[in-house]
Amino acid sequence: MIASLALVLIGFSIVAAPLLLIAYLVFLRDMGKSRLGYVACIALLLAMTGLQVYHWAFLQVGLEPFEHRAYALLQLVTPPAFFFFSREVLVAGSTRSPWHILHLVPLAAGPFLPLSWIPLLAFIQGAGYSIWFALFVSGLRRHVHRYLFELFFFCYFAALAITMLVLATASKVLGNEVFYLAYALFTGASFVLVTAAMIWFPEILDDMSDAARLAYASSTLNKVNVEAMLTALDRAMTEDRLFENENLSLAMLADTIGLSPHQLSELVNSHFGYGFSRYVREHRVAAAKRLLLEDESASVLAVGLATGFRSQSNFYAAFRELTGMSPGHWRKRRARH
Structure with a gap:
């Protein structure tokens, strides 16, 4: 045996x-x-x-x-x-x-x-x-x-x-x-x-790498206007909806708001308490929730791809991580209320 x-x-x-x-x-x-x-x-x-x-x-x-x-x-x-x-x-x-x-x-x-x-x-x-x-x-x-x-x-x-x-x-x-x-x-x-x-x-390895930089590296934000950068970051994600780009990377988003990748990583970690990858997943899942309710005819796969996930498996993993249930189950529960 x-x-x-x-x-x-x-x-x-x-x-x-x-x-x-x-x-x-x-x-x-x-x-x-x-x-x-x-x-x-x-x-x-x-x-x-x-x-x-x-x-x-x-x-x-x-x-x-x-x-x-x-x-x-x-x-x-x-x-x-x-x-x-x-x-x-x-x-x-x-x-x-x-x-x-x-x-x-x-x-x-x-x-x-x-x-x-x-x-x-x-x-x-x-x-x-x-x-x-x-x-x-x-x-x-x-x-x-x-x-x-x-x-x-x-x-x-x-x-x-x-x-x-x-x-x-x-x-x-x-x-x-x-x-x-x-x-x-x-x-x-x-x-x-x-x-x-x-x-x-x-995203487990990405998250650990981000957290290690925050916990053990010296600050890179000493000369940065943190409030202005947080505003620029929020604008890039909520108005420009950069999270919908499945190829969005730390370097790409950092360049958009005028920071280095290390500075953006520290900004996200120190302000939100988690890493860049988790930050992007939060925005994608929030957008997916809205789309699941607003367009009942859209398939779960279509919603995931529309909000920046590379595949259905990535979408399911992120959605379950942040809500504790699958996208389909979440949609059915919200539809009953």
């Missing part, structure tokens, strides 16, 4: 990895993505997929992954890739220190280390990163009063790493099969959670 579930999750991981990569590379346009972020994302997904392929080979043909140095090296790729990718999301545009290359030391030493050492080293490193990022996101919650869901992710990854560290240490007693099954299940569950988050909360 457990082995069958592991095989299902392995299959899901292998299918989900390229889809998540495409989502990050193509659809998350408003994030301050960097070359390092791209490389780290690709390395992380490839390493996790490679590990799952080894787990599949163990379950299907009896291959022993611990005997293969490539399996060990994939374990060492995952922690620094996770660190650099998460850091680029949370503190995009921050100064990179030459000391950051030290995060790659375990990976560089991997070809020369005893194979039995590598799982322990990898999971110690991974647990340390996950705990650090959990503390970081906890700091965001103190500033912006949300991100409990995101905090859960980093706590989950920390628990994963600590559990696998214990299993790796006890593998001589429990047997390698327990380690491989647990690793396959945890990794597969990670892919399920991340995929679900991207479907239900497609």
